[in-house]
Amino acid sequence: MAPSDMFLDCKVCQDIWRGFADLNAIHKINLGSFEDALSSECSRHTPLVERFRDYCHNRNAKIRHSDDIGISVFENRGVQLTKSLSVGGLYWDLLLVKQDSIPNHVGTGRILDPDWVDLDMVKQWKNQCLASHGLKCENPMKIWPTRPAWLVDIQNKCVVSGQCRGAFVALSYRAGEQAGFRVNTTETMAKLRKPYALDSAEISTDLTPTLQHAMYLTSAIGERYLWVDALCIVHGDDGATAEQLNLMGAIYASAIVTIIAADGDSQDGLLGLRDTSTPRKLKQHILPFGEEKIVVRNTNIAFSTGGTPYYDRGWAYQEHKMCQRKILFNRKEVHWECQCNVWHEEMVLGAESKGYIDPRLSVIMAGFPDMGSLNHLITDYNKRKLLFDEDALPGISGLLSVVSRSFTGGFIYGLPEMLFDRGLGWKPFWNHTDLRRRVQSDRPSTSRFSHSSLPSWSWIGWQGMVTSGYGEAVRINDRQSWIEETIPITEWYTSSSLSGSPLRRIRSTWFESRASFKDFTKPLPAGWTRHKVLANDSSEDEPRLYPDGCNGHFFKHCNMPDEFCDSWYYPFPVTDIQESTPPFTPDQTSYIFCETKRAWLWAHQGGDENIVKICNNAGRSIGSLHLHNHEQLEHFPKIVANDAPGIQIELVAIYRSRKYAKTWNEEQKQYTYPQTVTESYQVLWVEWVDGVAYRLASGQVGKVDWEISDLEDVSLILH
Template structure:
């Protein structure tokens, strides 16, 4: 997706490029299309190319229109002959003045291309999938006042630290517009292969390459919601997932995209989660929700836990990477077992990041080594860390990637919305001891507001803007091996009162991962472990070894928690892990101040692990975390066949 603001000339150039390069849709729906040259309607099956429009009739800031629904210009069956006359929709006849300016500025538009109040209206509305997916692209008119461009207010809120709009912030800004409140608009965006989005004089392309951002935004805004019946967590969102399958090859497996399964399994709760248990009042509904899926837990999801899925982005700010370790098999019964092939396909293309090649790329992708403007005259986004080579998709010349993403034509193994209760694989397991459990203990008020850096747009919404109740922060488990060495961390998902120091936990490896030392050090678990403290926006939360939150507020003295001071005293005699430093205060954990600069260039390799508890013939997820690569490989046992439920 393009991240730079587009000028009017850029818009025209991009539209011309789009119309020249995009492959004509295979099926033109039997609808009416606006001929923008003749200013009239023509049959949909008479054109090779068309553009759709996603809009709201009026915006909260548009005070120029006081039309009632009855006064709006809409296609009626008995007026069809008039609409087909050349010039009928021109401004000279005055008819166009009955349309919102956003339509006059722009094309398939529902109010003019579907006969209204007609016996075919309902059937036509049900065919919206064909309309939006068949369009060359969709114009999303999300500006907060009349017309495509709107007022131009609020541009700064979508800029990143380099002064340019970032992919996540642009999506976040789109999600907060009046356009995003309309019932159909989300589906219209999902169904569109590519969209040109207008946000108050900021315009950007939104193509299938950004599906992971969209998935993160979706589940982070959904999973905290209350449901009358807990088991409806997946059915309640299945329609949106069906639409998303246009961008997620292989569909979804109990809410997790098959193509990104290894990254999706790393989701973590933002605050303590509550297990979704099937209601006995609705026994005929969906079967139990699996513990390995976010759908099995009611909680805000921590978007930072999903950042490794963005490693295809060159402009991305994350160094996190996830690598495939196991072959997954999905099942609900023995009879319906199926191999999940998509992670292996993605892993193949991830290999092109380190060993670039122009051979056997997915359809539409090309390998680039130019360091100048593209031959088409569209200037690519140029981050400071752009490598010497990259990949791009012909649907969007401005976006560049570390490796190509298979978007379509990948065989689906489980269908668009496949419920699977179990995930099985063969992997290594290991047992470790709980060294300590750090619980949220006391609010420590900071006199100056600073706040953590927000790298993911959903964090800048009301869902995440409010300071969480400190007692809802997730406890963190510090692990050690039989030799007493620091052995990694786990994030506890719920109020589990049965975790004790020195108890043994059974872990399974689900993938391998890496990041810079610096990025690992400022992650939630590592921060709590090395400082016994965490700050999201203003106040800090001190952690302690006892599960008793104090309502009394502590004011910053030297800003160090009592637990951290104890760890400092033990550090000379006990391994406190690779991220522990003496004489560090809580002020500096969130912005990398006070941490060794060389950590930005050192690599931290680890295994992504789940703490599991056996339930008969399957295991349930209790917590997720990371164990250093060397420690895991020195403690792992023989390979085992495991089944997660």
């Protein structure tokens, strides 16, 4: 009897089977309450519901109010059992177990060995990617030819020059409190270079389990060389260490594959390597379904973006982002991620051909200095933790070096020089976001990396989710209800010393060139095409926003990744990044200078989380200030008398902003024409210490209200 014939007596089982068998199936099955579902006489799907009820009960879910327990079927064999079809809640993603004995069986799931990883499948993943994915997975970051200074030779059990021939594997892991072995002197490196040094009692006893297991896995997948920071960076040599840190992004991008140890830290090792590490003790929910079996998935779309302490580690961020291929040890299973596919050990090879792969870095690597994509990278990195706060810039310098090829002039303490004015106006991500001021640790200066300053004017000086440059009117996003254009009002300079000697000009070249980008009488730059905005060309029947001079047309570029929003307000030169395109990192100087205006205004709490109202001396609200945390909020009064507009604060102007916003029609409950245009000054709340100003928060004041305030000229020095 064919499997589908077994379910003719039960409509629910037919629909479940169709969800597994039909790639294009999309439907929902409402089972009612748990009581209703368990009253069925079907012996196949009822045990499935019963086990799910027990699962919900064990997690203290309120199952009594679940009157629409059901099964959702999505495209590409996605079957989900959920506590409520209408409101969601707890759920199980289900896989039908593949039966190799049945020709053309539609199952995609696998029952795994609870103790040991299937290394044969890991080798299959690697071979499949190398054989079929081609250039898309071969150096997607278009990294210049890079070899690390040192590599571990797995065959000869020693450290060798990175200039040896052959591909290498990299390791990304979380050190933990007991970091283990580190190369601190050139004398130690000399010992490591002797054949079989890593097997010697003097060294092997200090090698962490994760490092030892990574060496075993490198050999098991048919590779000879491994790069790991503990053995391949001489931490006592400041010059060599700084050089390798700047290359770290390129090193991970150049590795043929990176082993991601997301479970545990360096002392826990890679669990489940037979005859090498301890059993992983994996649990799978295996459920009967007639003569078939169903397993509950342990993975989902976000499996590689969180869930373990590894993803809180700041140093791991650029390592994870830059890898062209990854073998992930995550939640006791092994997974593969490359530029084309996401594969899981719990599924047969090729069953899940396309998981979520973040496209933002590929946008920048296509040559586009997209502030939205950059903002996402910075936000995701800055929420992570570092053992030493002063590592905030070194921890991302490798990635910034790589993306500098799209951002002309590179980055100064995390801010893109070509859009410096706009970048300086960064703020906390949400109104309620609390940022923490990073502070220097007490570790010796000889143990610190270069460029470990924590300037208050940069997000580098603050830990937490920030937004930087979001909404700048360049790439079109119809879902936004507003866009902005930054208008510089001063010239910025930078220096490594308070005296300003030597002084270097910071060039915001984007804003200098923007008017010429909008000159549509000129021939289009290479790769661009012009498209006319049609009357109904908008998202969800909402009007399209546009900055001055950009209505009527939009532009597309042939290099823009297909899966990303590919429309732009105006064309601009796009860098044709090749492996030969060099990165650029300017000197990281922590003092910035300008001549600007300042005003002493007043502020008080406004009832909106960390947002306070800025007032003139008459108590009229003329702007707002987005504080960095609730601790700052307590500095401001909640209620003010009519003749007391709050406490006085010093604000300095850093740029002017023109904001274009959709008009909300309350009666129609939608945005309509016309768009509104307002202008304001972006300001910083600062305090001075010994002649140097320090940023406390950023905000904005209406253009007219700022210009009629009692303004003073100020020579601003920020650190």
